[in-house]
Amino acid sequence: MKSRQIVLGILKSGPQTGYDITQLFQTSFAFFFDSSAGMVYPALRKLEKDGMVTKEIVPQQGKPDKNVFSITPAGEAEFAEYLHSPVEAESVKSDFLARLMFGEFVDPERIVQIVKDEIQQESEEIEQLQQRLSDYLPSHNRCMSTGQKLAFAYGINSSKTEIAFLKQWLQEHPDGK
Incomplete structure (x- = not known):
């Protein structure tokens, strides 16, 4: 794309x-x-x-x-x-995941903070997506297509899934180890 x-x-x-x-x-x-x-x-x-x-x-x-x-x-x-045309494979660039991959070079407490920061960022992303969704409908004066609804729902659900996973990890690894 x-x-x-x-x-x-x-x-x-x-x-x-x-x-x-x-x-x-x-x-x-x-x-x-x-x-x-x-x-x-x-x-x-x-x-x-x-x-x-x-x-x-x-x-x-x-x-x-x-x-x-x-x-x-x-x-x-x-x-x-x-x-x-065929859907291309997604390409992911994630500073969050890169930092986790090099987590052995920082204290475990830093890993915990990185995870907490990611949870905060993803929570803000959900809020932004929901705001964009509520702004989109009136500003375009029309209903969203099925594909548009699916794209927004996918984005929101992806962030919610990541947050749930990271919160579970924090519960299991409160000291970052």
Whole structure:
């Protein structure tokens, strides 16, 4: 999965500005797709160059012109091809797990603190996902698709499962050993 496919998928729902797309990357997609705000505009330029999207310049009074992007038939075909391609294996980059792998080089109390910090971070992630979910529905003035509901539920459940596992580990290893 590349940012290209995500941008095309967002535009499949209707025309959007670069700012709108960036907001979606930072909210709805943030829990499973690592991206930066600076990634959207280069992706849009490349998609436009490749004929996958078009750009309409909308003049605004007292503000810079607004660029509104729409998916083209070629972009729809590429996106459909992506949706029907095999699902790629997930790639996980976890600073938390890396630190645990090197836990032999710190005191057991530090391992306990790392685990507690991860529980806190995952708890905050659940709150953020639930907030995004409650913000998403009214702001988009529509019902979520089954896939969107499943994606949010998966993210929330994954965090809850990790928290339960780590809390159980803490109960069994209160001294970090």
